[in-house]
Amino acid sequence: MAEPVLSVRDLRVEFVTRRGALKAIDGVSFDIARGEVLGVVGESGAGKSVTGSAVTGLIDPPGRITGGEILLSGYRIDNLPPEQMRKVRGKRIGMIFQDPLTSLNPLYRVGDQLTETIRTHTNLSASGARKRAIDLLAEVGIPAPDRRIDSYPxxxxGGMRQRVVIALALCAEPELIIADEPTTALDVSVQAQIIALLKRLGRDHGTAIMLVTHDMGVIAETADRVAVMYAGRIAEIGPVRQVVQNPLHPYAKGLMGAIPSLKGDTHRLTQIPGSMPRLSAIPPGCAFNPRCPFVFDRCRVERPEPIARDLHPVACHLYDEAPARTESVA
Amino acid sequence: MLAFIVRRAFQALGVLLTVGLIAFSMFRFAGDPVNQIVSIDTPAAEREEVRRSLGLDDPVPIQFARYLARGAKGDFGVSYQFRQPVSDLLAERMPATLELAFCATVFAIVFGILMGVFSGLNRESFMAKVFQTISLIGISLPTFLIGILLIYLFAVTLGWLPSYGRGDTIRIGWWSTGFLTKSGLTALILPSITLGLFQMTLIMRIVRAEMLEVLRTDYIKFARARGLTTRAINFGHALKNTLVPVITIVGLQLGSVIAFSIITETVFQWPGMGLLFVQAVQNVDIPIMAAYLMLVALIFVVINLAVDILYTVVDPRLRSSIRQPA
Known part of the structure; x- marks a missing residue:
């Protein structure tokens, strides 16, 4: 198998506060292959966005990476000096943020922001960069790009601005795009367009995409594989069909049960009782045990490691029939 | 844009009319102007003669209209103490005040922005804390005290810089400048610092607070995620977004710097309009006071208009709102 574009190994991120270090990410591992879309889902605070920030080296202080490695096309990037990491950002990793209304600088024309990014990462001339900026705007579906390039944000x-943001992420043909809730702030009809655009771009350029969202609908439509995160760990990771249609982890089951369906019997959506623990009060054993309907004694003392089961790994003692058969996440 | 300027010009006219009324009424409220001109033993008939020749027996509205009409032509009457036209006196003193205000403002803007950006970016550093302390001093110490302290230190104790006056000036047309001689330039240093220190600390504090605010925004995070250089982010993206409030303050303060250079000019015996005004107050020289009031109002009105136009240069979002008034 070809080398994955992004490979995260046992990543740990802590936020140092007055009450001690809080583990925001606690041993997360996953790969994203060329042209693949990995969806990352979970409740607010599960560590989805922090994982994205960690990959780009942009964790807000006082957070910091305390363990594990991040490899981009085989090279470690988590320990690069800041200036080298800056050159990776924007050039090899493109980033898309949640709110297009606030991610563009209001005082500069979109063309200036595009050419600035292009010229930072390539040695194109001013006119070459402008031509490329127009091409990029055309590619993300902005009508009359040669006129719109001189418009202000x-x-x-909103939808058009998110297209501009995507164009900005694409400026230097990155290997990886991290999209952090790219559709959350948009109208539903616009969401579908943006998702279609992302999918097409990933396919055309072979770009790997890490799609962070809490919208299972978006994941089901877009992702090839999905990672379900809970309290800083991956509960379950696998092909999107398997995870959505046949989730294994009780938390993933709860999440999928909470998706409304238009077909079949009308029944109340299942809820997961309680809420995710605060980072300062993660229970011992499995972090999900206080809310889990299938909880048993072992869950309260021993933390489950990911077990390969039905071809995709899940971190749950329920599936640990043969304790010797533990494998790392593939 | 043109409609906007015309609309603002009419507002400015309203402001100037109001100030003109106040200036005009000073003549009547500060005692009988005739008494200011004649001596104690002037006979009553002669007083009436003076009153009539000055048009002071006309109804008040006519006098006001005449005052405005003359004022519009730059004629603000004759100073009681100098026996010279007020406009000549002000024109003679204006270069001194404007050069001082210019230097003080440049000093305030340059150091205020530099220190503000630095302490916004490195808020925990030692130098940032030093700057914060300096700004506290600059904001809380009264101007005359700073001036006297500077004179004591640099003029009296160290003897490096002159303690008063403008030094040698060179006349270019009607404008006398201190920029072209060494003594003129050295004489500018202490008064400029004294006059600009308060504005500098104000600008520094605003830039710092705005920088801290802007650096938290999504577009700065996104600029980092795009891999732009730190320099481009801090000075291109962040600083420009802090400029709208800075322009507001600089604009309003520039008016104050010109209008209220009175204290600094008094401390340094600076031969400008402020010193002239103080002398006028001491001698109840109402034509000078009234003209000064009008001039200051005009300066404020013009600066405010310039500030409004500058906003639109910095922030494109304001352009459309000015083009189509709601």
Whole structure:
């Protein structure tokens, strides 16, 4: 198998506070292959966005990476000096943020922001960069790009601005795009367009995409594989069909049960009782045990490691029939 | 844009009319102007003669209209103490005040922005704390005290810089400048610092607070995620976004610097309009006081208009709102 574009190994991120170090990410491992879309889902605070920030080296202080490695096409990037990491950001890793209304600088024309990014990472001339900026705007589906390039961000609608943001992420043909809730702030009809655009770009350029969202609908539509995160760990990771249609982890089951369906019997959506523990109060054993309907004694004392089961790994003692058969996440 | 300027010009006219009324009423409220001109033993008939020749027996509205009409032509009457036209006196003193205000403002803007950006970016560093302390001093110490302290230190104790006056000036047309001689330039240093220190600390504090605010925004995070250089992010993206409030403050303060250089000019015996005004107050020289009031109002009005236009240069979002008034 070809080398994955992104390979995260046993990543740990801590936030140092007055009450001690809080583990925001606690031993997360996953790979994303070329052209693959990995969806990362979970409740707020599960560590989805922090994982994305860790990969780009942009964790807000006082957070810091305390363990594990991040490899981009085989090279470690988590320990690069800041100036080298800056050159990776934008060039090899593109980033898309949640709110297109606030991710563009309101005082600069979109063309200036595009050419600035292009010229930072390539040695194109000013006119070459402008031509490329127009091409990029055309590629993300902005009509009349040669005119719109001289518009200011406030002259675009939300969906159009998110297209501009995507164009900015694509400036230097990155190997990996990290999209952090790219559709959350958009209208439903616009969401579908943006998702389609992301999928097409990933396919055309062979870009690996890490799609962070809490919207299972978006994941089901877009992702090839999905990782379900809970309290800083991956509960279950596998092909999207398997995880969505036949989730194994009780938390993943709860999440999928909470998706409304238009077909079949009308029944109340299942809820997961309680809420995710605060980082300062993660229970011993499995972090999900206080909310889990299948909880048994072992869950309260021993933390489950990911077990390969039905071809995809799940971190749950329920599936640990043969304790010797533990494998790392593939 | 043109409609906006015309609309603002009419507002400015309203402001100037109001100030003109206040300036005009000073003549009447500060005692009978005739008494200011004649001596104690002037006979009553002669007083009436003076009153009539000055048009002071006309109804008040006519006098006000005449005052405005003359003022519009730059004629603000004759100073009681100098026996010279007020406009000549002000024109003679204006270069001194404007050069001082210019230097003080440049000093305030340059150091205020530099220190503000630095302490916004390195808020925990030792130098940032030093700057914060300096700014506290600058904001809380009264101007005359700073001036006297500076004179004591640099003029009296160290003897490096002159303690008063403008030094040698060179006349270019009607404008006398201190920029072209060494003594003129050295004489500018202490008064400029004294006059600009308060504005500098104000600008520094605003830039610092705005920088801290802007650096938290999504577009700065996104600029980092795009891999832009730190320099481009801090000075291109962050600083420009802090400029709108800075322009507001600089604009308003520039008016104050010109109008209220009175204290600094008094401390340094600076031969500018402020010193002239103080002398006028001491001698109840109402034509000078009234003209000064009008001039200051004009300066404020013009600066405010310039500030409004500058906003639109910095922030494109304001352009459309000015083009189509709601």
């Amino acid at each position: 406030h002259e675009f609608s």
